[in-house]
Amino acid sequence: MTVPSDNLKDFRRILDDTLALLDDTPSAQALVPDMGPPPLPSLLKQCEAALAQIEAQEVEPIRTLHHFACTGGTLISQCLAVSPNVFLFSEIDPLSIHHLPQNKRPFFPTDLLADLRYSPRPVPQYLKEDFFLAGLKSLHQNLSDLGQAIILRDHTHSQFCLGTDVSAGPHVSDLAAQVAPILSIVTVRHPLDSYMSLGKNDWIHFSPATLQEYCRRYLIFLEAYRGRPLFRYEDFLSSPKEQLRLMLDQLDLEPIDDFNELRDLFHLSGDSGRRGAVIAPRPRREISESLQAEVASSSAYAVLCKELDYIP
């Protein structure tokens, strides 16, 4: 084989540049082994494998957590947040106005996004979304650099239980997906229990205020997150450690044994239900006669129970 001199010169120049780079790396000088070098194809394979491994290191995903109000979401979120190096952002919905009084601007000096709502000059929705995405991107980048993961617990009540257009997006997970890969789980509770708790907290904000309407919206919620791993609150209460480990597996987060001792370090909004140090099932609240009638007549309720594998 005859090598053209121009090609040889190019090859020579590449080699010199590479060696110059390597010579500038003290560790490379120190780490040169005394043993004879392995065969070149083997080295190439190793380099390719190393490169593939580096490329395989994906961007740190954003974990999203979805559940209806009064379904035990706060307790589950607290337990998930105990996982090492996790930042939990609770009940997030950048487009929600549910928490904002109409006539008087509250004092929230750190919340630019909320302040936009009170401007007499309306801004387009994409601006709010971009604003949120910029913040989330910054948080994600910086927390990833610190080795920390994000869990976004969205506020599904704002999205699915207010107003009439329950299918209007985008949802928080849609926005987060523009920043990083998404790992999501959905948690549910028997709809009759959650509906009764919702009523007890005076949180039924949809109309008509019926079990049928609640279940209709619940089904839309499930459809929006179809395909995401789904966990039942009742299973979690029966075997919290095991269920939590399964959830963390789905979210690619590390399990932790003493989650129950540490969970109350995380003060979350919501937290509407019955409190106690021990995570365990509790008896169902008394069902009124009118609600029993609704149970008997609600088609959506029957569908929802079937969907979630609950006994109506």
Added chain:
Amino acid sequence: MTNSHLSKMVAHFTAPVGHVVYVGCGLASDLDDYLALTPEKVWLIEPNFEMADDLIALEQSNDRVQFLPVAIATQSGEQPFHIVNFFDLSSLKTPSKLTQIYPGAKITQSPQVRALSLYDLLDQNPLPQDLGNILVIEAVGSEADIVSALEQTELADQFQGVVLATTKRVLFSGGAALKRLKTMLAAVGFELLAEDGKSNSDWTRTVFWRDATAVRFQTLEAELAAQKRQYAALEREHKALQSALEAREGDLATAKTRLNEHAVLQEQYDTLCKQVDTLQSQKDDAEEACNRQKSEVSLALRMQIMRDNDFRDLQTRFNDMAKDKKQLETLLGTVTNQLRAASHYVSILELGASESAEKTSVPVHDIDPDHGEMS
């Protein structure tokens, strides 16, 4: 009754004879004897209407004589009066042994008569208080009623003398024997001066005198004795009370001492209570602080555990990355050597190329793919 007996009685009087109240006087057969005592007035008291004319005549014949057609009883009012055929045995009382003793006696009629109590009689016909008045009792069967009226002191005080004519045997129910009447009179201060049971086989007459001053004196003496006894009793009671008082005073002194001690103790107690309150407050504060610190320590401990978990997670991930880095460094060194060898070979090729520069080309051997060496 002889005038000497009456004179003897009047001799004891401390004042002249005043009025003679002649109860059951009948035909007033002894009127002259009483008038002989020179009284201011003689009251002839007789309910038997059969005697009335005679008595009225006596009244009219003597200014000092006054007739009252009434009977003297325990209570004033209309009462039946039993008229016996022996007029001096007529009585307000119902006969009991009258007919046994006097078989010929019989009640001829029992008209309703006006009766006065002795009190009402004297109330309506007041006696002179400064003179010696005489009560003559000849009301057979009613003697005890009249004498018992004298037991009221103010009535007995109005008479200094009593002349009593009684049958020797009790003839009427409710009547009293002389012995009992004497006792009753003695009880109110009348002293027996004379008794004549011989002049008449059926009747006994007795004369009594009463010294009101002596009676009053005796009464006062009795009252004085009673008061002395009461005084003695009171004195004993006083002494007892004095002793009790002294004892109480002792007790009081003790109580005062104890009270003072109690006050001191109370003050100490209050001080201690305040100290206890202060200490309790300090204890509460300390407990609160302790609980707060416990809570803070618990929180800090759990935060420490959480951060320790974070740290260990980062450490594990760091170790994995360090291991990867080591492998990459090894690979880097190997590659570096190989590149040096390649560079050396290229230098040889360059030298060969320059030597055959005048020639057209330089033959190049294939690189052995298995050994990385130039073949």
